[in-house]
Amino acid sequence: MIRYIKQNVDKFFPNGSIGRRLFVVGLTAFCSLWCTALILLMGTYQAPRYIHKKLQTSDSFVWKLMKTFLSVPSPTAFLFLNYNFFLANKSRPRLSSGVSGYVDGSSGYYSHDFDMGDGESIETQQRGKVLELLLPKLATLPEGAKVCEIGTGNGDVPAYLSEKFPEIFFEGVDFSVNVATEKHLGNVGRRLSFKEGYGLDLLQAQSLSGDVLFASSTFVLFTPKEIDKYFELLSRSFNTVILNELILGDYQTHVEGEPTSIHMDENMWFHEYILYAKKYNFALDQYTLNHYNHPTSLRPDIKLFIGSFTQEGGF
């Protein structure tokens, strides 16, 4: 190929001729111009934006190929995104970069009619799996006990519980509780309430406390430093913690040793809940770790960790 090009250049612009010199100068100027443009393009923040826009709008074959590569979740793209998420969050003490979609309410969990293809009633939904350990615990609480859910979404679970246990105070916490309050307005009264805010700040400010704290698919979003801090603060404010959290993949839950957290996929972490709880004086009451047949995900490796922890000797 190169020999063919050289032969033709030699033919049209013989060595030593003026034409040959003009050709070389022209070619150099042309290449420099393109290189400069490319460097400018890639060297500024516009480059990723340009590429992202092209990926969404261009119909050319090359961009389509690139689109396919990026959207058929290729292992490389997954690795890249996951590793970048891990780097950005591994030392972050609060609010993982993955929760921004929840902070502004665009996640779907706040929706009035919570519908993630997830079962018709609370009992059959993923969030309802927490009831396995929660209901027997609530049945032992005295009148006037206080129970709180962090990451309440549209507030359906505390609303459901407050009907079952009218003598207990329930509080649902989330970044936004507008929908929860609106939806359960008729019930919001002395014994059911919603509080807006970031759980860790509310705990730190001592505006969350009670007998039982529970959560579903929420602790899985905390960063390693954040979960450590949560358990430290929970140990000062709640007697019992009941969790219902996703585990993706083949992670082992240990009951002895130092707690660790490993990033799984997207914005989710595998935390050794039992060990974090132990570190802050919570004893493990019971837990299950079973395969979960998720109604919408095709992943075959979804498990639910459902565990209950109680303060040794109270707080």
Ligand SMILES: C[S@@+](CC[C@H](N)C(=O)[O-])C[C@H]1O[C@@H](n2cnc3c(N)ncnc32)[C@H](O)[C@@H]1O
């Ligand atoms: C994956 S959704 C789960 C919602 C609901 N518990 C369920 O299982 O359907 C996680 C929820 O937790 C909330 N959340 C996450 N971190 C939180 C935090 N630190 N403080 C308060 N809310 C939080 C999010 O806004 C979101 O509504």
